[in-house]
Structure formats: C-alpha cells, structure tokens
Amino acid sequence: MKLNKLAIAVGAAVMGLASVAQAELSANIGATSNYLWRGVTQTGDEAAVQGGIDFAHDSGFYAGTWASNVSGGEELDLYAGFGGEAGSVGYDVGVIYYAYPSFTDSDFTEVYGSVSFGPASVGVAYTISGENDGGAFDDGDLYYYVSASTDLGDGWSLGGTIGHYNFEESTVDDYTHGQIDVTKSAGDFGDFTFTVSKATEDSGDDDIIPVVSWSKSF
Secondary structure (H helix, E strand, O other): OHHHHHHHHHHHHOOOHHHHEEEEEEEEEEOOOEEEOOEEEEOOOOOOOEEEEEEEEOOEEEEEEEEEEEOOOOEOOOOOOEEEEEEOOOEEEEEEEEEEEOOOOOOOEEEEEEEEEEEEEEEEEEEEEEEOOOOOOOOOOOOEEEEEEEEEEEEEEEHHHHHHHHOOOOOOEEEEEEEEEEEOHHHHHHHEEEEEEOOHHHHHHOEEEEEEEEEEEE
C-alpha cells in the first residue's frame, strides 16, 4: 500500500501484468486514546498511533501489514487471506503473524475465519504457533466472537461485539468481553469512533473502558 509502484511490482510478480489493473493498493493511519485488543489494553491505557498497508485483488486474495505502539515496544502484524461471497453469505479466511520486535518469546501466529450474513458476523481465531511457552498466546489458544453493525444514516453507524478467549494453558484464565462502537464518518477527514468496552475480571482488568479513535484510509 505504499505507492502505486509497489502495486505494479507485486501484481506483475504474483499474477502477471494482465492482473495489475484488478489489484488495489491502499493505506490506513489512525490514532486512539487506548489500544484495545479483544477487550484488553495493549498500551497500559495510554494512546497509540497506528497504520498499515494492504494489497487486494479482485480474486478475493489480500495481504498486508499493520503496526502500532504497545506498552514498552511495538507490534507489527503480517497477514494474508481470501474473502468473498457465496450468495448472501460473506466469508473470510486467512493467517496472521503478530510480531513484537522489542520483546523476546512474544510472537505468535493465528489462523482465522469468519462468515457474515447481513449486518451480523461470527468468527474464530486459533493460535497455531506461539513463542510464549506455557502462557497466553501459545499453541492451541482459541478466540471466537459474534458482532453486528448497522448504518444509522448521515454518516453514523453503530456496532457491537461479544468475544470469548479460551487459553489452552490452564494457568491462564479464560475471559469474555464486549464492546459497543459508535462511528461518525467525516468524509475526507476520516472516521471518528467512540467505544465503550468491558471485559470480565479474569481478563485482569474488568473496568469499563471508554476509547476515542480516529482512522483514515487512502
């Protein structure tokens, strides 16, 4: 997603010059008052600056990278997948690698899948490889969720998510979380979102967390 030159290079190498016109390269940037991931803060309730690059092809294949600051370091995600529709049902499957260059024994890899119908979707992510031996984000961890969203008109939308994390290692407590998101599109100025999140006590933090975020795609 950096430049059109990159789109041409990737398209030519992977799919041939005839497919370049069907490929799209995009970028996104954002800022948030608190980086929450699956209901748990990754920044110690502090702010984060985030951004990514995505490559998408009309066939449904996509790949990309995304980065953010986290407490004491940074996170870099690399992912690839395939999405599309079968009648009125949407689907998405892929793999994602979470890297934490400033930390040791913290990287892990998940496979994921989701299906959607109308405003609702359900999904699951399964950890296939983790370096945190015997802890969270290790082999066998399972996360699943259900979410829904609706367009309220005039650039406003409302969404909600309920998810549950099941950790393979018995010394790590499973937990459930939920959140509500209200988003206002400001056109060329991006999207502004107000989130209220709550996780069960087993997450390590059961406070109600309000978050304000901004994002923009190019």
